[in-house]
Amino acid sequence: MLYSAYSQKISSPARSRKEPVSYLNIMVVGQTGTGKTAFVRTLCESLKHTIIQGTLKESKPMVLKDALRPTDDLYTVSMHVEENGERTSLTVVDTPGFDQSIDIEQQLRFVCTYIDHQYERTLIEETKLRRDAKAVDTHIHACLYFLDTTSKTDLSDVDRYMLRVLSSRVNIIPVVGKADTLTAVQRETIRKAYRWNFFDTFHIPVYGYIEIEKEDDLEQEQQQQEQASEGEEEEDDQDSQKEEGEEDHQEKKQQVITNHSGSEVMDTIMSMLKEYVEEDNDEDARAMYEYLEHFPLTLVGYEEDPETGRPVAIMRDSLKPQKQADKEEDHQQQPSSPHTQSRKKGRSNKTVLGRRYPWAVVECCNPEHCDFERLKSMILSVHRDMFRIDTFERFYEKYRTKQLMNRRFEGSPTINKGKLTNHPSATHTKVRA
Ligand SMILES: Nc1nc2c(ncn2[C@@H]2O[C@H](COP(=O)(O)OP(=O)(O)OP(=O)(O)O)[C@@H](O)[C@H]2O)c(=O)[nH]1
Ligand SMILES: [Mg+2]
Numbered sequence: 001m002l003y004s005a006y007s008q009k010i011s012s013p014a015r016s017r018k019e020p021v022s023y024l025n026i027m028v029v030g031q032t033g034t035g036k037t038a039f040v041r042t043l044c045e046s047l048k049h050t051i052i053q054g055t056l057k058e059s060k061p062m063v064l065k066d067a068l069r070p071t072d073d074l075y076t077v078s079m080h081v082e083e084n085g086e087r088t089s090l091t092v093v094d095t096p097g098f099d100q101s102i103d104i105e106q107q108l109r110f111v112c113t114y115i116d117h118q119y120e121r122t123l124i125e126e127t128k129l130r131r132d133a134k135a136v137d138t139h140i141h142a143c144l145y146f147l148d149t150t151s152k153t154d155l156s157d158v159d160r161y162m163l164r165v166l167s168s169r170v171n172i173i174p175v176v177g178k179a180d181t182l183t184a185v186q187r188e189t190i191r192k193a194y195r196w197n198f199f200d201t202f203h204i205p206v207y208g209y210i211e212i213e214k215e216d217d218l219e220q221e222q223q224q225q226e227q228a229s230e231g232e233e234e235e236d237d238q239d240s241q242k243e244e245g246e247e248d249h250q251e252k253k254q255q256v257i258t259n260h261s262g263s264e265v266m267d268t269i270m271s272m273l274k275e276y277v278e279e280d281n282d283e284d285a286r287a288m289y290e291y292l293e294h295f296p297l298t299l300v301g302y303e304e305d306p307e308t309g310r311p312v313a314i315m316r317d318s319l320k321p322q323k324q325a326d327k328e329e330d331h332q333q334q335p336s337s338p339h340t341q342s343r344k345k346g347r348s349n350k351t352v353l354g355r356r357y358p359w360a361v362v363e364c365c366n367p368e369h370c371d372f373e374r375l376k377s378m379i380l381s382v383h384r385d386m387f388r389i390d391t392f393e394r395f396y397e398k399y400r401t402k403q404l405m406n407r408r409f410e411g412s413p414t415i416n417k418g419k420l421t422n423h424p425s426a427t428h429t430k431v432r433a
Contacts, residue, residue, distance in 0.1 A: 020078065023137040024384055025091040025118075029111055029166065030146030031158065032097025033179030037071050038301025039144070040064075042095045042364050045302065045311060045353055046376065047081055047090075055080035055089075067309045071096045076112065081381045090380070093140065100158060108162055115140050115169050119399040139396060141171045141387040142207065142379065146177045147296065152190055155197045170393055171207040171387055173378075174198065179298035179370045180355055180362040183420045187298060193264025194296050199265035207390075210269050241298050266292060287382045297371035300364045303355040312343050314361055 014263070040065055044056075058064060059076040071094055078091040093114070098107050100431040112251055118138045125135050143166060148156045166172055176182070176190065198204050205211070270292055276285035302311040354363040365373050378384075 005185070011145040014066065021087045021089045022384060022388065023089045023091075024142075024275070024379065024387065025093065025138060025140050026144045027093040027111075027115070027140045028094065028146065029095050029143055029162070029169070030177075031148045031156075032070060032099050034097065034148060035299065035301050036097065036144075036146050037068060037094055038178060038304070039146075039299055039358050040077065041068070041094050041304070042301045042353055042372065043092065044077060044079070044375065046365060047079070047371075050081050051155055052082060052087075057306075065309065066306055068304050074110075081375075081380060083368035084379060085254060088380055089136075089386060091138075098158065098162065104158060108165055112165065112169060115166075116145075116399060119396050120403075122396060123400055125422065137388070139388075139391045141391045142172050142174050142383075144375075145174045147174055147194065149182070149190060151195050152186060154289070155194065155202070160202060160204070161198075161227070163206070164202070167205050169399075171395075172204075172388055173375075173377070173407060174296040175297045176369075177297055177301065180300045180357075183297075185350060195261060195263035195266050198296075199263040199269075203265075206297065206389075208269070208288055212268050213266060214274075223323070253427075253428075266295070282290050287378075288384070291378065294371050294374060297375050299372050300355060300362055300363055300370045302353040311353055313351050314354050314356050315360070316352050316363070398402055402429060 022428050028040060030036055044051075044064060056077070056079045058078075062074075063075050064077065070415075074093060074095050076091050076093050078089065078253055081088050085392050095111055095114075096107070098104060120136055121135075125131055141410040145159075145163060145166065148159050150156070163174070176187075176194075179187065182190065192423065197210060198206060201301070203209075203211070237267060261270070270289055272290040273285045273292070277289060302349045303311055303314070304310065353365060354361050354369075363369050379387075
């Protein structure tokens, strides 16, 4: 009830506006140098034709126009985007990368405080007698977590810790940045290893994860309870059982990684989703299934001019001699048609966002090269409403309950408004109609 009232309000902040607008706020987080800012710039650049004129706003001047440098302070970029006839007020929050030489707890606290602060704004709004008609939804609906891929096999301890804490507050989408630096085999290996880590070993509740109680687990639990009631086991027996358990786990990991998607739990989730799709034609289940098929998504940021930070001009097929590229196209077209001639002309001038290597061009928006386009469509259409609903119904509710319980126990209902306005999110750009 509360949500529908709220969502209606946040979806149509101005009655005069003909098009309803959905607010979507995403945050990029991860260790330093993993490609977060390059992703934000690539996203803005790739959306430039769909941004409604005059709506692009940055919380820090020149933040997108300067040379690419390590991010030392949180900033936001907001814009109204229209895709497939749907309008989204998109805000991207870029954060300083985690640096392991500085207190990790403190860096994590900074990000968590920012996320919580957005929930606090809603809580304050809800408790007002007269609510602000122009209040907008500033919740962080999805957090792209840029994984540290240096080990190329397992989640790093820092990532694991950060992910565990963040996934209790926000929808986490783990991503692999700089995917052009991985060979096809490395990508597949890393993908499977991460799936196993996230879903089977550490059970990190990222977006798409569903907790499944397996029959084996239930049986095991039952057996354990029976054993406990029968009296204490011999210590030696327990140790050997534990060792056997670990061996089984390793053996299973090897089997699953070599033969399947990399994760037994993910396979189970996906077959559940498949049933929903086949039996009920459930679109949300289909979207989630397709997302999990590519989990974790791979990204490539554009190659920037070191001085201006602008994308370097890369022509499609620039590495192929023009005659060869034309020949390939002629195979698919009527050789002498005027259409072919004009396409050739148009195509040979076409620049792409990407990175150029002596042997190939990697295109950011080519689905065969990485999942950038897939992620973009997740954010702007396919998963947009799921992110928003999930955030409100799950994460905000959790925050709200916790705060209200705390305040009741402390006997202090005060909400420090002065403190809130000093928070970095005071810089959060509000794009109003
Ligand atoms: N090869 C390759 N390099 C990339 C990619 N994205 C970014 N880089 C490079 O990696 C370096 C760091 O990129 P940033 O986007 O600044 O990384 P960041 O995660 O924002 O770093 P912090 O702001 O320190 O947290 C820069 O030199 C980029 O040119 C990519 O997709 N592929
Ligand atoms: Mg950065």
